[in-house]
Amino acid sequence: MYKRISHNIVEEHFDHPMAIDLKDKLSNPVDPVPPKMKSSSGVWMSANNDISTLVGHIRNYIVSEIGSADDVEYVKNQVLNDVTRIADTVAEYYSTEISDSVLTHLTGIVTSLVSLLGAAKASKDLDPYKAIVLSHVDSLATALGAASPSKWNRITVKEYLTQYIVALAEQIAARIASDWEADEFASTKANNLMFNGPVSSGSLKDKPDFEHVYWSGLVRHNWY
DSSP, X not given: OHHHHHHHXXXXXXXXXXXXXXXXXXXXXXXXXXXXXXXXXXXXXXXXXXXXXXXXXXXXHHHHHHTTOTTHHHHHHHHHHHHHHHHHHHXXXXXXXXXXXXXXXXXXXXXXXXXXXXXXXXXXXXXXXXXXXXHHHHHHHHHHHHHOTTTBOHHHHHHHHHHHHHHHHHHHHHHHTTOHHHHHHHHHHHHHHHHSHHHHHTOBSSOOOTTOEETTEEOSOOOO
C-alpha cells in the first residue's frame, strides 16, 4: 500500500518545478567548484558591465547585418571581444577549465546566431540553426551550473538564455519584415531578460514568470 501511494504521488507531481530540478540534478551530477574569491556571485556581478555590453553589441550586430551596413565586421568583432572578456572574468574566479567552456559555448552561441541571421535573410528554414544555438545554450548552462549550482541553477540559466535567444529571433524576424514596433518590443524584452534582478545580482537560482515580460521588465518576481 505504501509503495502504491508513493508511486501515485510521483505520478501526480512529476511536472512540479522541484521534481524537474531534482531529476535534472540526478541526470547531470556536478561537484561545485570553490570560487577563488569570497563571493560565488561575484563573477557574474563583476562581469555585469561586460554582459550589458555584449547584449548591446549583439543588438547592434543584428541591426547592421540586416541593414547590410559598412560596420558589420567591426560590430561582429566587438561581440567576440565581449565574449573573451567575460571568459577572462570567469577564469579569475574559477578554473581555467570552466572559463574555457564558457568561452567555447558563448562563442558557439554568437557564431551560430550569425549563421541563423544569414539563414533568415535568405528565407531558409531556421529550425536547424536554432537547434545549434540551443545546444550551446545547454552546454553553457551546464558549465555555469557546475561552477555554482546554488547561484546558477542549470535549468534556470538554460531557460533564461533560451528565452533570450527566442527574443533575438523575434527581433531578426521583425527587422526583416520592417515591423519596427515588433522589433522594438522584442529588443526591450531581450534587454529586460538580461538586465533585471537575477542576472545583475549574480543569482539565477529561481525564475520569474517568463510568459509575461513587458516593457517595464519582468513581472511576478520569484527570485529569492
